[in-house]
Amino acid sequence: MKNRRANLSFMTKSQGAATTQSKGQKTALSEWQTNEQRIYSALAAIPAGKVATYGQIAELAALPRAARLVGQVLSKLPDDTQLPWHRVINAAGKISLSEDSPSFKVQKKRLQDEGIDVINNRINLKQFQWHG
DNA sequence: ATTCTGACAAGTA
């Protein structure tokens, strides 16, 4: 993890969807949704017994190619969340968590409990990927 | 304001 990027001064500011706006406000009418909010919605839509990739969730949240943001959001979820974070795996068909982390085992177990085969740390996307 | 760093992805070699 050394010098990955060098110059990105040319990058235009967020043109994707919602730019960061002062949070904590309750504009009664114009309800802006943070990117994080849309990710929660997309996440909640994944049916049991199916999985989705980070990129897929990002796209559903109107954030094409922002898969990393999805990972960042999931990492912040409280332990008691109701959202099916365990149904999100990477495009390679594998769980992105460290096999050592406690969460890895939780995710694997939950998937198996839903009938998803996790063979050799891999999941067959052709068979279990959700097509929403 | 600028630079780094991720539970990532897709393209190229």
Place this chain on the structure above:
DNA sequence: CTACTTGCCAGAA
């Protein structure tokens, strides 16, 4: 399959 590059977004330095 591995290695490297570029794209995206947000939070931390």
